[in-house]
Structure formats: structure tokens, C-alpha cells
Amino acid sequence: MHIDITGLPPERIGFALSPLAELGNALHVLGEPGHHPGLHGWATATAASLKPDLADRLHEADFLWLSTFSDIFLPFAGVRRGGGTGPGVTLAEDLDLLDMLPDAEFVALALEFTCSVTYDKGGPSPLVDTATRARAMDLAAARGPRQVDFTERLLNDPVAVRAWIRRLFEDCEQAFFGDTWRRVRVQLAADARHKSEILRHKGLGDAMAAVSAALSLDGSGTRIRVDKLADGSTTATGSPAGDGLTFVPSSFGWPHLLVLHRPDWRPVIQYPVAAPDLPSPASVELLKLRLEALAHPMRLRLCRSLARSAQTTGELADTYGISAPEVSRHLAVLKRAGLLTTRRRGRYVLHQLDITVVARLGSDFLEGVLR
Incomplete structure (x- = not known):
């Protein structure tokens, strides 16, 4: 995934807080606590405190944040107002920005991943196009009656559904998010100030390195590379919503690094500011190398011996009845993967499995696919 920043003025790159974006992440944690082991306590206590009516309504709309994150939570990036605008200071202000989006765009946001296959391509709105509407209903049917009911209501009366979603988010603020936001925004504001200082004094490359090891600039300094399994591209200039790139910190985000790349919107990178006390996650390429290295049955057998003690190539060849050159080829693959x-002991070279790195594979894999 990449973001083209060619011609983007430095002053159009910045860090900002978004209450609505953080609410989206908090709702995701409630729905998928397994993604966020460090937040089990918060998720359990918050879920237990929800009134049944609010819990039912959250279940009704959870496709907006459960399997992925709807762009509904970052409306400031799509508001087409002189030169663009940042997120709201309060949840109400963020929701006002969401209200500014046209009905057709709101419907596209609500159905983007569950009932649409045109996120990167655009296309006619299901509010006006019969074929697109039928396609949305077919995709909704594949996801069950709850999705069909919501999609029908959204397509038949988008104004009422928009009001329903706004009330849902306002009730979340009243029930739990207001207290949560007051607690986490201090940390988020401090992080945004710190990263802004790095950006101002050291440049974008250093600022991105401080944000995430998954972000990097290409050699020309005109393209941001995002080390994610997801494909996608966008540009930070020439959008009807204005030029710009915004970094949004999140206390609920880890291990996710979210990149909004909706066509005609300004790109947004939402990044976690708090993570478990673990080494930096492996790159997607390194994770792939390690999984491929361990996929070969002979290399797995070699790892069994190397996990127990350091051994030479000759010892491994004798143990498994294969030639020393063949052992060397397998060891080269494992070494290239960092495993x-x-x-050296005299004239012998001893090889051993790096238990710490192998132990990380489980969490590296999870972080890689969730990033």
C-alpha cells in the first residue's frame, strides 16, 4: 500500500485527534477483544455495564467496526470545504462533519465493505442505480438477515438511518465513551504534540519512523510505503476534499495501523500509541520469509534438533542421512529468515535455533495480518 505525496506542501501534513475515530476503535475492541489482549479488562467491564437496549443496537450495527473499520469514523477527510478541515474537538463536532456528507456518500460508507465491491473503483450510488442496489442486496443476503434488514432500511430511508446511527454514537458517549475519551485524550494529545515536533524539526521520515516501523519514504521522498498485507494506493493532492495527509493517534488501535485511501478523500493514517512491551513487529516480507522457511518438512526436522542444542552441519547431516551441502542449503534459508x-568454536561453526525469534512468530503473524 502506498500514498503519493508529490507536491504536497509540508504544512498540509499534520497530527490531530479525532473522538469519532477513537470511538470506532473502542467499539472494535468491544466486538473483537481477541485482537487486543491488553484491553481485555476494559472490554469486559464496559460490555458488562451496557444497558440491554444499547447492547442490542450496537450488535445491529457492528458490521461498521467489527471485521473492518468504516470510513464513517473519519468523515473530516471527505468534507469538501475550502482547503479541507480537521477532525472535531468533540464527538458532537465530528458527528456534525459526518452529517455534512451527502446521502449517497454516507450510504457508500455504510455499505463499503459489507455490501459493496467498488471501494477503489467508485460507481453509481445504490440510491439511484437499480443494478447497484440489487447487487448491494445480494451481498447483504450472503451476510444474513440482520444485514439485509439494515441495508433495506438504509436504501429506503437514508435520512432516518443516519439519525439512528448518530443517536447510537451519542448514546455510546453517554454510557461509556465520554469518560473513556476524557481519560485517553491527554495521552493522545501529548503523543500528537511530540510527533508534530519531530515532523517540524526532523522531517517526515523521522516522524513516520516514530509513528510505526511499518511506514517508510521511498528514495525520492514522494511516496509513503505502508507495510501491510492489504493492497491500495491514494494521493494526498488533487482531491475534491482538498490536499493533505493527517496522522491520527489511537489508544485502542494496537495492533492495527489503519490507512484511509478512499477515492476523492484526503488520506489518513490512524496509528496506535500504546502497545504491549514487545519488540518491533516483523515486516510483512520477513514474516513471509519465516513462514516459507518453516514450511519445508526437512527444515522443520532440522529445527527440532537445533532447538535443543547447537550443532554443526556435519552433525545434522549424519543425524538425518542427507548430504552436508543439502543441510547447508536448508540452513541458509533458515538463516536468511533470521531464525x-x-x-564459531575453533574450526567448527555451530548453528542453533533462535528460540526468542521463533516464539515471536505467533504474535508477529497475528500483528501482520491485523495491521
């Missing part, structure tokens, strides 16, 4: 340590 082995080596040390």
Missing part, C-alpha cells in the same frame, strides 16, 4: 544464530 538461526551461529557461533
Whole structure:
């Protein structure tokens, strides 16, 4: 995934807080606590405190934040107002920005991942196009009656559904998010100030390195590379919503690094500011190398021996009845993937499995696919 920043003035790159974006992440944690082991306590206590009516309504709309994150939570990036605007200071202000979007665009946001296959391509709105509407209903049917009911209501009366969603988010603020936001916004504001200072004094490359190891600039300094399994591209200039790139910190985001790349919207990178006390996650390419290295049955057998003690190539060849050159080829693959340590003892080279790195594979894999 990449973001083209060619010609983007430095002053159009910044860090900002968004209550609505953070509410979206908090709702995701409530719906998918397994993605966020460090927040089990908060998720359990918050879920237990919800009144049945609010819990039912959250269940009704959870496709907006459960399997992925709807762009509904970042409306400031699409508001087409002289030069663009940032997020609201309060949840109410963010919701006012959401209200500014046309009905056709709101419907596209609500159905973007569950009932649409045109996120990157655009296309006619199901509010006016019969074929697109039928396609949306077909996709909704594949996801069950709850999705069909919501999609029908949204297409038949988008104004009423928009009001229903706004009330839902306002009730979340009253029930739990207001207290949560007052607690986390201090940390988020401090992080945004710190990253802004890095951006101002050291430049975009250093600021992105401080945000996430998954972000990097290409050699020309005109393209941001995002190390995610997802494909996608966008540009930070020439959008009807104005030029700009916004970084939004989140206390509920880890391990997700979210990139809004909706056509005709300004790009947004939402990043986690708090993570478990773990080493930096492996790149997607390194994770792929490690999984491929371990996929070969002989290399798995070699790892069994190397996990127990350091051994030479000759010892491994004798143990498994294969030639030393063949052992060396397998060891080279494991070493290239960063799974082995080596040390010399006299004229012998001893190889051993790096248990710490292998132990990280489970969490590296999870972080890689969730990033």
C-alpha cells in the first residue's frame, strides 16, 4: 500500500485527534477483544455495564467496526470545504462533519465493505442505480438477515438511518465513551504534540519512523510505503476534499495501523500509541520469509534438533542421512529468515535455533495480518 505525496506542501501534513475515530476503535475492541489482549479488562467491564437496549443496537450495527473499520469514523477527510478541515474537538463536532456528507456518500460508507465491491473503483450510488442496489442486496443476503434488514432500511430511508446511527454514537458517549475519551485524550494529545515536533524539526521520515516501523519514504521522498498485507494506493493532492495527509493517534488501535485511501478523500493514517512491551513487529516480507522457511518438512526436522542444542552441519547431516551441502542449503534459508544464530568454536561453526525469534512468530503473524 502506498500514498503519493508529490507536491504536497509540508504544512498540509499534520497530527490531530479525532473522538469519532477513537470511538470506532473502542467499539472494535468491544466486538473483537481477541485482537487486543491488553484491553481485555476494559472490554469486559464496559460490555458488562451496557444497558440491554444499547447492547442490542450496537450488535445491529457492528458490521461498521467489527471485521473492518468504516470510513464513517473519519468523515473530516471527505468534507469538501475550502482547503479541507480537521477532525472535531468533540464527538458532537465530528458527528456534525459526518452529517455534512451527502446521502449517497454516507450510504457508500455504510455499505463499503459489507455490501459493496467498488471501494477503489467508485460507481453509481445504490440510491439511484437499480443494478447497484440489487447487487448491494445480494451481498447483504450472503451476510444474513440482520444485514439485509439494515441495508433495506438504509436504501429506503437514508435520512432516518443516519439519525439512528448518530443517536447510537451519542448514546455510546453517554454510557461509556465520554469518560473513556476524557481519560485517553491527554495521552493522545501529548503523543500528537511530540510527533508534530519531530515532523517540524526532523522531517517526515523521522516522524513516520516514530509513528510505526511499518511506514517508510521511498528514495525520492514522494511516496509513503505502508507495510501491510492489504493492497491500495491514494494521493494526498488533487482531491475534491482538498490536499493533505493527517496522522491520527489511537489508544485502542494496537495492533492495527489503519490507512484511509478512499477515492476523492484526503488520506489518513490512524496509528496506535500504546502497545504491549514487545519488540518491533516483523515486516510483512520477513514474516513471509519465516513462514516459507518453516514450511519445508526437512527444515522443520532440522529445527527440532537445533532447538535443543547447537550443532554443526556435519552433525545434522549424519543425524538425518542427507548430504552436508543439502543441510547447508536448508540452513541458509533458515538463516536468511533470521531464525538461526551461529557461533564459531575453533574450526567448527555451530548453528542453533533462535528460540526468542521463533516464539515471536505467533504474535508477529497475528500483528501482520491485523495491521
